[in-house]
Amino acid sequence: MNQKCECGRVNPYGTEVCGSCGKPLADPDSNRLLNMRYEGAARRSQIYSTSIIDKIWNFFSSVKVGVGIIIVTLIASSLGTIFPQEMFMPPGETPEVYYAEEYGALGQVYYAFGLHNMYGSWWYMLLIAALGVSIIIASIDRFFPLYKALKSQRVTRHKSFMKRQRIFGTSRVEDVDHTFQAAQDILKKKRYNIREENGHILAEKNRWARWGPYVNHIGLIIFLIGASLRFFPGMYVDENMWVREGETEVVPGTSGDYYVENQGFTYEEFDEDDEIFADGMEASAALQFEETFRTDAVLYRPEGPLGVDQELEEVDRHPIEVNDAFHFDDYTLYQVDYKLDELKELSFEVEDTETDEVVGSFTVDLNDPDDTYALDNGEDVRINSYFPNFYMNDENMPTTENDVPDNPAFIFEMANPDTEALDHTFLGIQANYNVSPDQEENRYEFSLDGFDTNDLTGLTVRKDNTIPYLSVGGAIFLIGLVQGSYWPHSRIWLQRKDGEVWLAAHTNKHWAPLKKDIDAITKETGITAPRDQIDDEYEKGEDKDNS
Amino acid sequence: MSLSMILLTIAFFFYLVATVLYAVSVTGRKWRNKEGRVTGNNWGLFGYITAIGGLVFALGYFVTRWITVGFAPVSNMFEYLTFFGITLSLAFVIIYGIYRSNVLGVITLPVVMLMIGYATVFVTDYQPRQPALQTYWLEIHVLTTGLAQGILAVSFGAGVIYLLRTIDLKGKKMTKRTFGVEFIMYTFMTLFAFIVLTNAFNAFGYEAQFAYVNEFEEPAEIIYDLPPIFGPNEGELLSSDRMEPWFEMPDWIDSDSLNTTAWAFGSGLVLFGAVRLITRRRIGTLLQPFVKRVNPDLMDEISYRAIAIGFPLFALGGLVFAMIWAQIAWTRFWGWDPKEVWALITFLFYAAYLHLRLNRSWQGEPSAWLAVVGFAIIMINLIFVNLVIAGLHSYA
Numbered sequence: 012m013n014q015k016c017e018c019g020r021v022n023p024y025g026t027e028v029c030g031s032c033g034k035p036l037a038d039p040d041s042n043r044l045l046n047m048r049y050e051g052a053a054r055r056s057q058i059y060s061t062s063i064i065d066k067i068w069n070f071f072s073s074v075k076v077g078v079g080i081i082i083v084t085l086i087a088s089s090l091g092t093i094f095p096q097e098m099f100m101p102p103g104e105t106p107e108v109y110y111a112e113e114y115g116a117l118g119q120v121y122y123a124f125g126l127h128n129m130y131g132s133w134w135y136m137l138l139i140a141a142l143g144v145s146i147i148i149a150s151i152d153r154f155f156p157l158y159k160a161l162k163s164q165r166v167t168r169h170k171s172f173m174k175r176q177r178i179f180g181t182s183r184v185e186d187v188d189h190t191f192q193a194a195q196d197i198l199k200k201k202r203y204n205i206r207e208e209n210g211h212i213l214a215e216k217n218r219w220a221r222w223g224p225y226v227n228h229i230g231l232i233i234f235l236i237g238a239s240l241r242f243f244p245g246m247y248v249d250e251n252m253w254v255r256e257g258e259t260e261v262v263p264g265t266s267g268d269y270y271v272e273n274q275g276f277t278y279e280e281f282d283e284d285d286e287i288f289a290d291g292m293e294a295s296a297a298l299q300f301e302e303t304f305r306t307d308a309v310l311y312r313p314e315g316p317l318g319v320d321q322e323l324e325e326v327d328r329h330p331i332e333v334n335d336a337f338h339f340d341d342y343t344l345y346q347v348d349y350k351l352d353e354l355k356e357l358s359f360e361v362e363d364t365e366t367d368e369v370v371g372s373f374t375v376d377l378n379d380p381d382d383t384y385a386l387d388n389g390e391d392v393r394i395n396s397y398f399p400n401f402y403m404n405d406e407n408m409p410t411t412e413n414d415v416p417d418n419p420a421f422i423f424e425m426a427n428p429d430t431e432a433l434d435h436t437f438l439g440i441q442a443n444y445n446v447s448p449d450q451e452e453n454r455y456e457f458s459l460d461g462f463d464t465n466d467l468t469g470l471t472v473r474k475d476n477t478i479p480y481l482s483v484g485g486a487i488f489l490i491g492l493v494q495g496s497y498w499p500h501s502r503i504w505l506q507r508k509d510g511e512v513w514l515a516a517h518t519n520k521h522w523a524p525l526k527k528d529i530d531a532i533t534k535e536t537g538i539t540a541p542r543d544q545i546d547d548e549y550e551k552g553e554d555k556d557n558s
Numbered sequence: 559m560s561l562s563m564i565l566l567t568i569a570f571f572f573y574l575v576a577t578v579l580y581a582v583s584v585t586g587r588k589w590r591n592k593e594g595r596v597t598g599n600n601w602g603l604f605g606y607i608t609a610i611g612g613l614v615f616a617l618g619y620f621v622t623r624w625i626t627v628g629f630a631p632v633s634n635m636f637e638y639l640t641f642f643g644i645t646l647s648l649a650f651v652i653i654y655g656i657y658r659s660n661v662l663g664v665i666t667l668p669v670v671m672l673m674i675g676y677a678t679v680f681v682t683d684y685q686p687r688q689p690a691l692q693t694y695w696l697e698i699h700v701l702t703t704g705l706a707q708g709i710l711a712v713s714f715g716a717g718v719i720y721l722l723r724t725i726d727l728k729g730k731k732m733t734k735r736t737f738g739v740e741f742i743m744y745t746f747m748t749l750f751a752f753i754v755l756t757n758a759f760n761a762f763g764y765e766a767q768f769a770y771v772n773e774f775e776e777p778a779e780i781i782y783d784l785p786p787i788f789g790p791n792e793g794e795l796l797s798s799d800r801m802e803p804w805f806e807m808p809d810w811i812d813s814d815s816l817n818t819t820a821w822a823f824g825s826g827l828v829l830f831g832a833v834r835l836i837t838r839r840r841i842g843t844l845l846q847p848f849v850k851r852v853n854p855d856l857m858d859e860i861s862y863r864a865i866a867i868g869f870p871l872f873a874l875g876g877l878v879f880a881m882i883w884a885q886i887a888w889t890r891f892w893g894w895d896p897k898e899v900w901a902l903i904t905f906l907f908y909a910a911y912l913h914l915r916l917n918r919s920w921q922g923e924p925s926a927w928l929a930v931v932g933f934a935i936i937m938i939n940l941i942f943v944n945l946v947i948a949g950l951h952s953y954a
Contacts (some may be wrong), residue, residue: 048916074913074917077913078910078913078914081906081910081913082906084906088902088903088906089900092899092900092943098894130894281686285686287627288627288685288686290684291681291684294681294683295681300686301688301689302686333692333887334689334692334693334887336886336889345888345889347889473890475885478891485878488873492869496870497866521859521862521863522859523856523859543855545855
């Protein structure tokens with residue numbers, strides 16, 4: 012099946028241009044410009060097409076298919092930005108309701124098609140995977156034939172190879188040897204590698220740029236593999252935590268190995284009257300301009316034998332800010348959110364309605380209330396019920412939404428010395444009711460006396476062991492991209508044919524710099540300027556080149 | 559006016575003069591040299607020098623503003639759009655250095671002016687940066703991305719020239735191609751009309767204040783900077799001597815944005831229609847005298863070259879640096895924020911372009927159209943995603 016060229020080289024079946032002398036093998040009698048992609052070397056995808064594996068290989072090796080996958084991914088990605096993704100939905104909303112209410116019928120369609128959670132959907136993942144497969148197969152299919160062809164190319168070129176280059180010209184010169192020497196010197200100065208053979212010259216520059224696409228594809232594959240490693244256990248942690256000032260909490264996602272204390276939270280806004288920024292802040296629609304928010308964090312590790320009595324030992328401390336996270340072990344703590352002035356303590360005063368005298372006061376720690384509080388007159392107040400975030404539920408019963416003290420309410424219980432019964436008082440923000448079961452008048456009256464607040468810091472705990480792979484992949488990708496983009500691979504052939512000097516040239520990219528190099532030769536030597544045959548070629552109609 | 563704004567204004571006029579010089583160079587008479595041979599003229603060189611002058615003043619704006627605020631002035635819409643204009647002029651200066659194409663100046667420099675003009679529609683005062691932006695990654699990420707986008711925009715300029723040069727715009731029948739070219743022209747005229755209109759109303763201090771009921775069914779107030787064609791929900795005009803809105807919008811429509819958009823596209827349409835009626839020709843044909851001596855093949859190469867230079871830079875600034883910073887500031891290198899997604903779309907689009915170009919049938923006109931679409935995607939990410947789609951990047 013292999014073809015033997017007249018120059019003696021045996022080319023594998025499917026070769027379009029002889030790997031050695033450049034003779035066109037596919038359509039030897041045509042005078043169309045040669046298709047120089049992959050040097051006319053035989054590619055697996057164009058040779059075999061019988062088995063199912065061949066068919067899969069051929070499908071994914073096609074650039075057309077690759078571009079198709081890119082375009083579909085691109086369109087799909089843009090659809091996902093029409094409305095916010097599910098992850099940006101306000102907390103506490105259900106997507107079924109949210110998209111319909113917020114965006115009407117279109118929102119419903121959006122939700123029905125699963126576009127609200129698109130980037131994690133199986134079909135989007137499948138698209139990315141298909142892109143990866145296409146990159147791998149298309150690269151393998153092309154790299155090896157291209158590499159071999161460029162490696163085995165000989166200086167001496169077949170006449171029809173020369174004629175069918177985009178830049179081609181013949182000239183008669185007086186002294187061929189002298190002309191060749193002069194041309195060679197010029198090209199050497201322009202950093203071409205010169206090879207000579209039978210008196211012919213091949214000047215070549217930046218062949219390594221041809222490997223750029225394959226290098227960047229390797230980088231992309233490493234990146235994609237790295238990204239998929241996230242789904243393996245132990246590679247990735249994404250947790251959120253809230254820590255009140257002065258409190259220490261276990262760091263979620265670290266299996267209890269670390270605790271973090273919030274020693275203080277700082278929040279600063281830009282000064283409204285700032286000399287430089289005042290006008291700009293006023294002109295903006297934003298109501299506040301936060302300047303800094305920072306958590307003075309201390310990291311602890313439990314030490315000693317496992318059990319109840321473990322001591323926390325300080326490991327490290329770091330003020331955490333946006334853009335300045337706290338790194339420890341494999342983990343990172345990020346400043347992401349805050350809640351200012353959350354209620355921390357409420358103080359109450361108790362008055363004896365008979366004597367109109369204050370009989371005592373007490374302060375409740377809203378995050379850790381006591382069962383009872385002793386008053387000055389020796390009586391006790393007991394907390395019957397505590398609702399940190401109070402609301403009345405559907406059955407009209409007092410209840411709490413969660414344990415965040417945003418709207419604290421209490422039912423206090425006190426013994427009434429007159430009736431021997433228990434007085435019950437419901438006390439909340441702007442609420443004070445007698446809720447005693449006996450409906451009698453209460454002896455003691457409660458009133459809110461004061462409050463204290465503190466700040467909370469919202470931290471994200473992150474571990475991402477995929478990053479080294481992504482970094483390596485990304486770096487290789489960029490190197491390959493630059494390698495393939497910033498240097499054009501150019502070749503100039505100077506041959507002695509029929510007593511004339513034949514010049515042909517090819518580049519895989521920008522032709523203007525190549526033409527400049529050739530101009531330098533024609534200016535200094537007797538060689539006449541070659542033609543750019545592309546114009547003739549366009550007139551002959553569309554290029555039937557596919558794949 | 560601050561020093562930086564004075565410098566920017568001077569730069570603007572330099573760009574204007576450079577455009578005129580380039581226009582003269584491509585339409586004007588050729589000069590003869592000492593031996594009496596026709597060698598073209600030197601207007602192009604004068605244009606180049608003026609463009610470089612404009613760039614120097616623009617960089618003067620950039621540096622003085624940077625010194626005043628203490629960080630690279632690229633943190634809101636005015637600053638970024640201006641920066642984009644500057645990088646486009648920088649990219650033009652670089653690519654002109656390689657290809658000496660005068661006509662590229664005729665098309666590219668007006669885009670620079672439009673960009674800077676459009677920037678002034680937004681708040682031009684100094685604004686502080688929020689905590690996430692307070693890092694040198696702002697400079698690393700945004701300057702690289704801006705430069706990349708400026709270079710990619712040159713490919714758009716060359717693409718437009720290619721289309722103007724090769725497409726027959728004189729024929730009576732409207733085709734997809736003539737429509738496409740006219741649509742590009744209309745877009746630019748819209749931008750132009752809108753900039754003039756906004757600055758004019760601004761100069762006269764136009765404001766119309768409304769009390770209205772917002773989407774949360776709460777009373778609120780809003781100030782229109784352009785006459786209200788579309789008024790807010792249950793709007794009540796508070797300013798005196800201002801026209802009443804023609805239409806009242808329901809609460810779920812951002813009536814002010816709709817009004818602004820209507821003014822922009824409406825005034826663009828009026829301008830476009832007026833020019834078409836007066837000249838009785840397609841707008842594109844008015845530009846064709848500038849491009850008639852252009853070698854289309856060279857334009858195709860410039861367009862491609864710009865993408866070949868800009869694409870790796872965009873990947874570096876718009877994706878890699880962006881990911882590194884996102885990991886530092888937002889805890890994750892990628893979060894499907896709309897701006898991130900559109901950066902990915904831009905990347906994918908130009909990747910598709912580069913792969914399609916491997917096939918010779920996609921070179922030339924198809925490539926030119928793709929370059930136009932690529933620029934449109936960049937502008938969508940810059941304007942639409944910032945102003946319309948809410949996300950982490952909405953700073954303006």
